[in-house]
Amino acid sequence: MSRAEERLARVALCRLSEPGDPRMAGLVDELGAVAVHRHLCAERDVGGMLTDVAARLADLEPEAELERAARAGIRYVIPGDPEWPAQLDDLARAETVQDRGGLPLGLWVRGPQRLDEIAGSVAVVGARSATSYGADVAGDIGAVLGQSGVCVVSGAAFGIDQAAHRGALAGGGRTVAVLACGADRAYPAAHKQLIDYIGEHGAVVSELAPGCAPMRVRFLSRNRIIAALAGATVVVEAAVRSGALNTANWAERLHRPVMGVPGPVTSAQSQGVHHLVRTGAALLVTSGAEVLEVVGKPGEHLQEEPRGPTRARDALSQRDTQILDAVPVARSASADSIARTAGVGLVEVGSTLLRLHERDLVARTEGGWILGAAARA
Amino acid sequence: MPFATARTITLQGALGHLVDVQVDVSQGMVGTTLVGRPDAAINEGRDRCRMAIQNSHFTWPATRRVTILLSPADVPKSGPHFDLAIAVAVLGASGGLLPEALERTLFIGELTLDGRLRPVPGVLPMTMAAAARGLDRVFVPEPQAREAAMVPGMVVFGVRSLAQVVAELRGEPLPDAPPVEAVSGSRLLTWRGESRVEEVDLSEVQGMSDARYAIEVAAAGGHHLLLSGPKGAGKTTLAERIPGIMPDLTTEEALELAAIHSLAGLLEPGDDLLVRPPFSAPHSSSTRASLLGGGTGKVRPGDISRAHCGVLFMDEFPLFNSDIVQALRQPLESGEITIGRGDETATYPARGMFVFACNPCPCGNYHPSAVVSTCECPELRRRDYRRKLSGPIIDRIDITRHVEPLSRKDTDDPVAPDPESSAVVRARVQEARERQRERYRNDPWRTNAQAPGPLLPLRWPLLAPAARRLDTDLYAGRLTRRGASRVHRLSWTIADLRGLAVPGIEELDVALRLRTGAPLPLAAIERQAG
Numbered sequence: 001m002s003r004a005e006e007r008l009a010r011v012a013l014c015r016l017s018e019p020g021d022p023r024m025a026g027l028v029d030e031l032g033a034v035a036v037h038r039h040l041c042a043e044r045d046v047g048g049m050l051t052d053v054a055a056r057l058a059d060l061e062p063e064a065e066l067e068r069a070a071r072a073g074i075r076y077v078i079p080g081d082p083e084w085p086a087q088l089d090d091l092a093r094a095e096t097v098q099d100r101g102g103l104p105l106g107l108w109v110r111g112p113q114r115l116d117e118i119a120g121s122v123a124v125v126g127a128r129s130a131t132s133y134g135a136d137v138a139g140d141i142g143a144v145l146g147q148s149g150v151c152v153v154s155g156a157a158f159g160i161d162q163a164a165h166r167g168a169l170a171g172g173g174r175t176v177a178v179l180a181c182g183a184d185r186a187y188p189a190a191h192k193q194l195i196d197y198i199g200e201h202g203a204v205v206s207e208l209a210p211g212c213a214p215m216r217v218r219f220l221s222r223n224r225i226i227a228a229l230a231g232a233t234v235v236v237e238a239a240v241r242s243g244a245l246n247t248a249n250w251a252e253r254l255h256r257p258v259m260g261v262p263g264p265v266t267s268a269q270s271q272g273v274h275h276l277v278r279t280g281a282a283l284l285v286t287s288g289a290e291v292l293e294v295v296g297k298p299g300e301h302l303q304e305e306p307r308g309p310t311r312a313r314d315a316l317s318q319r320d321t322q323i324l325d326a327v328p329v330a331r332s333a334s335a336d337s338i339a340r341t342a343g344v345g346l347v348e349v350g351s352t353l354l355r356l357h358e359r360d361l362v363a364r365t366e367g368g369w370i371l372g373a374a375a376r377a
Numbered sequence: 378m379p380f381a382t383a384r385t386i387t388l389q390g391a392l393g394h395l396v397d398v399q400v401d402v403s404q405g406m407v408g409t410t411l412v413g414r415p416d417a418a419i420n421e422g423r424d425r426c427r428m429a430i431q432n433s434h435f436t437w438p439a440t441r442r443v444t445i446l447l448s449p450a451d452v453p454k455s456g457p458h459f460d461l462a463i464a465v466a467v468l469g470a471s472g473g474l475l476p477e478a479l480e481r482t483l484f485i486g487e488l489t490l491d492g493r494l495r496p497v498p499g500v501l502p503m504t505m506a507a508a509a510r511g512l513d514r515v516f517v518p519e520p521q522a523r524e525a526a527m528v529p530g531m532v533v534f535g536v537r538s539l540a541q542v543v544a545e546l547r548g549e550p551l552p553d554a555p556p557v558e559a560v561s562g563s564r565l566l567t568w569r570g571e572s573r574v575e576e577v578d579l580s581e582v583q584g585m586s587d588a589r590y591a592i593e594v595a596a597a598g599g600h601h602l603l604l605s606g607p608k609g610a611g612k613t614t615l616a617e618r619i620p621g622i623m624p625d626l627t628t629e630e631a632l633e634l635a636a637i638h639s640l641a642g643l644l645e646p647g648d649d650l651l652v653r654p655p656f657s658a659p660h661s662s663s664t665r666a667s668l669l670g671g672g673t674g675k676v677r678p679g680d681i682s683r684a685h686c687g688v689l690f691m692d693e694f695p696l697f698n699s700d701i702v703q704a705l706r707q708p709l710e711s712g713e714i715t716i717g718r719g720d721e722t723a724t725y726p727a728r729g730m731f732v733f734a735c736n737p738c739p740c741g742n743y744h745p746s747a748v749v750s751t752c753e754c755p756e757l758r759r760r761d762y763r764r765k766l767s768g769p770i771i772d773r774i775d776i777t778r779h780v781e782p783l784s785r786k787d788t789d790d791p792v793a794p795d796p797e798s799s800a801v802v803r804a805r806v807q808e809a810r811e812r813q814r815e816r817y818r819n820d821p822w823r824t825n826a827q828a829p830g831p832l833l834p835l836r837w838p839l840l841a842p843a844a845r846r847l848d849t850d851l852y853a854g855r856l857t858r859r860g861a862s863r864v865h866r867l868s869w870t871i872a873d874l875r876g877l878a879v880p881g882i883e884e885l886d887v888a889l890r891l892r893t894g895a896p897l898p899l900a901a902i903e904r905q906a907g
Binding site: 143266 | 790
């Protein structure tokens with residue numbers, strides 16, 4: 001069984017079955033692609049698949065298929081190829097979701113970006129019905145990731161996906177788009193310019209053969225590829241029924257980190273993400289820098305703890321604070337009066353006031369002591 | 378009985394009252410009486426007119442009692458432009474002119490002692506008022522002939538001297554006279570930023586798709602807008618481009634605007650009707666008089682009136698004086714401003730679109746992320762700053778948008794579509810305006826923002842699910858009644874931009890987001906861009 005035979009068999013099987021069909025994946029795993037191909041072409045039933053694929057047997061021309069694809073700049077990458085991304089192999093062991101799963105037979109790829117160089121990539125996905133807030137955040141995250149050399153993987157869909165791709169490109173980074181149609185087509189059509197650009201500078205990837213149309217169920221199988229190619233997944237905006245949650249689900253099954261960007265609690269577009277975070281399925285992130293902290297090597301990209309501004313009063317001891325709080329704001333008071341208000345002995349109050357005076361926290365007037373400039377924030 | 382009447386106009390703000398100058402010349406104690414609440418300038422006109430008549434080689438009835446009545450008697454009258462009317466009425470009553478020659482004619486002009494005319498501000502609104510009352514001829518100082526000619530249906534005589542007026546009325550050839558100088562003195566109030574606004578275009582602005590959509594909706598329906606964001610976010614850039622996406626003024630609007638310019642003493646002899654909507658950007662240190670109107674002496678229109686039918690941009694809005702901010706309630710709500718001084722009140726139109734810009738704090742550098750913020754303002758100052766925007770003013774602002782400075786994803790995006798030009802957006806705004814014009818053809822208002830609140834649910838209701846949603850928000854206290862009216866109007870503008878006959882729940886959703894400052898769905902913004 002040469003590689004060429006293997007490749008042709010997989011091309012044929014790819015045409016015969018729907019992507020992510022666990023029966024086909026299982027059969028190929030057990031019997032090998034060439035054997036399965038031979039059986040089906042001889043109209044022998046294997047694994048109950050014959051009835052489903054029978055209608056497509058007639059037009060199989062895997063060699064011509066490969067040639068046509070090559071002319072269109074599309075290559076077919078299969079397990080065992082040097083370019084085959086090892087991280088996809090996790091799919092073989094993961095359970096199905098909504099009847100889709102398993103290792104892909106192969107991936108059709110258009111573009112210079114090699115799939116074996118994106119192990120540390122991050123998938124940025126989210127709602128099609130995104131808001132401008134979500135699009136902005138996705139774009140900024142994409143730009144930060146791109147600038148840091150992390151590849152951004154997404155589905156080129158409306159809303160979050162396209163914003164993430166464009167952010168990565170704007171950041172001068174790399175991006176990979178996984179489509180639910182053939183890699184020679186652009187879906188959605190409105191993103192043709194973006195997808196073609198990615199095809200020239202990154203990689204457009206599909207489990208479906210060139211020319212295939214996007215159909216509803218193919219989006220679900222596509223999502224698992226996105227989750228499996230990337231090292232981690234970030235969901236930016238997702239409504240309760242968003243397809244992005246399906247991608248997050250896959251990432252979890254594949255034991256990849258899942259992150260979510262929150263939004264206003266009144267926003268329907270953020271409720272899916274909030275649910276993920278609440279149930280512990282996703283880690284909350286608010287910026288590209290925080291994403292890098294999660295996916296980077298330990299100790300890399302560490303984020304500072306956010307702090308409010310420090311004020312002069314903050315550095316005082318408990319005792320000093322007790323005394324300073326007793327110093328009036330509007331009208332000055334004598335040291336006696338301050339001592340009484342503070343509940344501290346006069347001698348101690350006296351020396352403390354002198355110390356605080358040095359730091360401008362209290363000021364001396366004719367009538368006594370009053371709060372100083374440094375203490376009036 | 379030697380009696381004659383000439384007509385002129387007295388202005389109260391932008392409102393003109395027709396004044397009959399009635400002159401009676403008869404036997405009695407020699408002298409000249411002028412009654413009918415004249416102001417000091419008109420009173421002094423007695424001497425001016427007498428000298429002007431004599432020095433023009435006409436006869437002043439020096440041996441008679443001359444009574445000049447300005448009718449109606451109870452309206453306060455002001456302005457030196459009464460001179461001409463008084464002079465011709467006196468001549469008419471004393472045999473120098475046929476009284477019939479003065480009919481259906483308006484006389485405007487101040488006289489010098491040698492009988493020459495001087496220009497006066499406000500010729501256009503005076504002529505408009507006269508035309509509204511059926512007069513069809515007007516005599517004005519020559520430099521202002523063009524101004525008066527802007528009013529359709531008036532025959533305009535631009536004259537240089539009293540002698541020329543009399544000659545024209547008698548049907549004789551006009552004598553020569555030296556030309557009249559135009560309004561002297563520099564412009565009282567400078568018109569900052571006007572020419573710059575004509576050069577800018579929306580195609581120069583990258584990104585900011587959310588804010589671009591907001592200004593399109595604002596322009597289409599005449600809605601007031603608040604842009605908030607840090608320094609350098611592009612608020613001023615965007616505001617300057619709003620007039621560019623507004624359609625040309627209608628003749629009616631252009632006349633109104635020219636009348637205001639005339640009253641402010643800004644209309645030059647060679648000026649044509651302004652066709653492009655005006656842009657006014659007063660500084661936050663402006664005085665009440667320069668912004669709202671007023672001033673010593675005559676009550677002149679302020680910046681907000683000179684932005685009538687255009688855009689008034691108030692940058693760094695919280696830095697404006699509190700009194701001024703509160704006084705904006707009236708123009709924000711009703712499109713006019715009433716200025717009172719003593720017993721003279723003047724009402725000027727101010728139906729421009731208000732665009733407010735504010736920073737998140739006085740220094741402009743505040744950012745919610747503690748890591749990024751370089752703001753040094755004390756908390757108290759920041760609170761005071763934001764408090765200016767509370768309550769009655771914010772309730773009258775239809776659209777609130779937050780803008781952020783551009784980041785790399787906006788400036789370096791290799792597949793970003795070219796930003797639309799102002800002309801493209803203006804075409805859409807124009808269509809939306811035409812739908813409004815059609816809808817309100819039998820009503821006195823022109824845009825959705827002007828439609829009165831109580832009529833909205835009756836005459837222009839939303840589709841049922843949207844109306845229910847709006848009521849729910851209203852009763853839940855999330856919207857005031859005024860706020861609900863504004864959201865209702867916004868929904869109509871959005872529907873107009875989309876070419877829909879009636880606004881539904883989707884349009885209401887976008888309207889609510891525009892009003893509360895919530896992010897817009899991408900689908901709503903991109904729909905515009907085809």
